[in-house]
Amino acid sequence: MATRSTIMDTNSFRPEMAAALDPQTRRLTEEREVLGPAYRLFYRKPVHLTKGRGARVWDADGEEYLDVYNNVASVGHANPRVVDAIARQAGLLNTHTRYLHENVLDYAQDILSTMPGELDRVMFQCTGSEANDLAVRVARAYTGGEGVIVTAEAYHGNSALTSGLSPALGTAQELGLTMRMIPTPDTYRLEIDGCPGNACPAAEFGAWMAGEVRRAVADMERHGIRFAALLADSIFSSDGVYPDPAGYLGPVIDTVHELGGVWIADEVQPGFTRTGDAFWGFQRQGIVPDLVTSGKPMANGLPTSLMAARHEVLEPFAGSIPYFNTFGGNPVCMAAAQATLDVMRDEDTMGNAKRVGTVFRRAVEGLMADHPCIGDVRGAGLYIGCEIVVPGTKEPDQATALDILETLRMHHVLTSVCGRFGNILKLRPPLVFSEEDVDMFMDAMAVTLRELGL
Structure with a gap:
């Protein structure tokens, strides 16, 4: 059952x-x-x-x-600055990104200014599912691999691709054959060399998790699958909220890169100032991701999401495959996103x-x-x-x-x-x-x- x-x-x-x-x-x-x-x-x-x-x-x-x-x-619900921005732009024009418009370009530059300089490209969608779907496609094009690693209780979306990378949807959801799961970084229950997880130094906890990544990639290789990406949010929200010890993802991502993969930082949950320590959750870990995705918090309720990338990681996909999202990056959603970002800064x-x-x-x-x-x-x-x-x-x-x-x-x-x-x-x-x-x-x-x- x-x-x-x-x-x-x-x-x-x-x-x-x-x-x-x-x-x-x-x-x-x-x-x-x-x-x-x-x-x-x-x-x-x-x-x-x-x-x-x-x-x-x-x-x-x-x-x-x-x-x-x-x-x-x-x-905040019905934030007046966001409501006003939506109303003003809706009263002028709403269309897609195949026409020139300042809103999408201004917001693109502004949101990238909150990220490390290595992340210098951004594309817009409507939902976190779409953003993660695109990020996996980009990662596969860049690495030439198919295999994606997620944690045991991850949720990354409800498209055909991302639902297959979301064990939190339950066993009725068929998971991808090229996906592998690693254990939840459960600092409450795990013990590493006799040290409780919540008291374990970041380097040791990271070494444990890096070892789980190595085992997952080795299993992929035994089945003829080439590794492409680790898809994870840095607070492990669906797994049960495990943000600490800060810095423990460093050895994990070093291992991902060593094994030929990239890190897709799913920032739908920890991003946009949520952790209080940094604008983006990954910044608490002191790492620059290869790809970043976000969605829900961006426009205070309007369907808006993003995928940011290092230009060299994006190029193999974007240089050969056209991408178009009818509603992603439309002027009204970009106005809402800009107003939301302005409120985050001003308040x-x-x-x-x-x-x-x-x-x-x-x-x-x-x-x-x-x-x-x-x-x-x-x-x-x-x-x-x-x-x-x-x-x-x-x-x-x-x-x-x-x-x-x-x-x-x-x-x-x-x-x-x-x-x-x-x-x-x-x-x-x-x-x-x-x-x-x-x-x-x-x-x-x-x-x-x-x-x-x-």
Whole structure:
């Protein structure tokens, strides 16, 4: 029997839950049948949202919720500067990139200015799936290989190519024959030469992971597959949020290059100031990737993504194969992306992620002494993983994690879970999250833990 998808099914509404819903909510869930059975809703009692502002959203009854999950509205729901930029450009022109237009060129230069100089080319798409799909094609053209390495619980998209590189979609999803998985860099459970992963020096932890890459490439070679790329995000978000020890990816990427591959840094999750330490997640690791992809946070909700590249890596693909994306790089999306980037700079979202993220993480850590169901709290900036376990052990406790999640929802706090066992609370709010928002979360969390007897 196929296992459920950790990122899609763990915290999802299922039809058998409909009997407990109020008539209006039940009607809307039933009407969603027109969308087909593949779609998922959050929560046993789905939330019907109608508006948002900053890190707050409101449902159809006017009830206010705290959004502790949304990296799409990266600079806050309905950010007025982004809304104005969209409206102005939509009132003038929206078309594709086969005509000249300043917006795409200005934004291309601006976003590349946030990256190391070696990354000097950028192409635009609509989704992270499209960006990762293109990056794999570019990597294969450059290396002449086919094999791609991902981590054991990775999610990199839902195109035919990227879904085959996304084990988090569950066993019903057929994985690519040229793909190989390496273990999650689980610093909570791993021990390396007797050293707990979360206390292991970066060089030693990196050496362990580099060894896993070597084993994966050796297996490819035994099957006649040439290595092309490691595709990974530097915070390992779907795997369970493992950003540290900072610098441990250095030996890993050195090994990737030694073996003839390239690193595709999937920055959909750690990029755009999310970690608080740097604009891009890979910068925390002190490495310059060969290819960079991003999507969701770019334009505060409009479908926009990118693939940045070293020009020499891009050339074998782009010099021979035409590429065109009808909506990628259109003037309206570029206006939204530019406004989002301007807000990030002017309002110092990186500084806010660092400052408020530190307050947030320490507050959640402060619960551990009195609530042994919280086994570990880790993260960087405004991306925190709170691991729920059987008290006194490191055994994952998905059932309790979901009870916490659902009770938080009833107390008007929205978030989700991640990781192989679906037991890690994924706390990933908009970048405008404030200390007042932290207080609201902590009040709801305290009530939740008390009500559940945890």
